[in-house]
Amino acid sequence: MNTTNQNMNVTKEYIDTAGHKSGMFIESTNLNNPVLLFVHGGPGFPQYAHVKASGLSWANHFTVCYWEQRGTGMSYNASTQGEITLERIVADGLEVVNHLKQKYNQEKIYLCGHSWGSLVSSIMASRQPEHFLAYIGIGQLGRHYESNRDTYDFLLETAIERGDEKAEKHIRSVKFNKGFYKSQEYRKLLGRYLNKYGGGTKREGYSSWEGMKDIIECKHYTWKERLNILKGIFSSYQALGESLANTDATVMAPRFEIPVFIVHGVYDYQTSYKEAKRFYESIDATSKQMYTFEHSAHSPFVEEQERFMEVLVGDVVGVVK
Structure with a gap:
């Protein structure tokens, strides 16, 4: 499916990942722009609808891929997805990376992970840095306990x-x-x-109803896919909760042979600022920078969009160039 809205090219597509169909949205105003893969949080909570509702304009500067992880949304199929594990999702993610590199004829891409997705993408970037221009961790996970x-x-x-x-x-x-x-x-x-106390999704709060409203109003989803997001939130946490609770991202991803940028809200208590800072201070990287967003909780890329875009376009792309 391809649609154009105010010069925005939106593609909804699927690829085979080890016998399972994985879905993604790809958005861009210029398909010659560098590619950025966004790895969502949860586990099991695709964030395309939330980001779209926020009006974040990063697709003006990047060809942004919103991959939906095995077991949720467009990538939910109980008959083919098998056991949902961290290693399986990391492997899927690397297949998506290869697909994007080939599709857009780019040697390397940007990798951006949020929350649970920051664990997945940290591992991807640490293990196979040759695919990536830089890693951007938002709401960076450290030690979940x-x-x-x-x-x-x-x-x-x-x-x-x-x-x-x-x-x-x-x-x-x-x-x-x-x-x-x-x-x-x-x-x-x-x-x-x-959320009531301002330490959740957004500093000013973000209710479950608001999250549902964003999903319902996102016209690019079918009703089945909307239902599969709800199924995926439950089943993914059931499958991954224990490994998430016992994982230390600094052990799984200790070294990055690419630039690393950590973006974190000071009021974030879904993945605490303290743990994100520990992650940042513990890792080795060719270069690294941490940005503290003083008015944000768990979603600084949505809550303080202007500053986020300054970091992304000015600092991240500037360092890579």
Whole structure:
């Protein structure tokens, strides 16, 4: 499917990844622009609809590929997707990279990962740097357990500061431990307070209803694909939650033979700023830079778009040139 809207070329396509059909959107105002692969978070939560609703204009400067990972959205098919693992998704991602390089006749591309996607793309960039011009990590994942410890402390401290005694009592009633990733009570805490307290998707909050609204209003999805996003959010976390909880990105991706740029909101408590900074300080790279977004939580590329584009077009492309 190809459509053009205000000089924007939008392509919806699928490729075979080890016998499974993986889908993606590709957008650009000029197909000769450098290619940027965006690796979404979750796990299992494609962000095309959210980014489109925000009005982010990076497709004016890059040919942007929004790949939907195995097990969600356009890439959900219970009969062919098999076991969903981190290694399988990394392998799929590298197949997508090869597809993009061949399709657009480019020797190297930019790689950008958000949240869970920053773990996937960190591994891709660290293992096979020959494919990439640079790596951009947004809401960079470090150690998920330690990050969630920061989250729990933030929720409790915020409840106390606000004099929210009911919330404080609720938060104290849930004991944080190594099994946090499978605790329904802990998930309820996150759902009830993280966005409310400004440490979630966006500093000013971003409700589940807003997320659903973005998906429903995204005209490029079929109703089946919209339903498969919801299925994928649940099943992907079920499959990947334990490995995510026990993974340290600095161990999985310790060395980058390309420039690295970390973009992080200071109010981010989905992947804590503290853990992102530790990741940045721990890794080796040919060059590296970390940008602190003072008015953002987990989505600085959406929350502070003008500054993000200055970093992306000015600094990232400038360094590569």
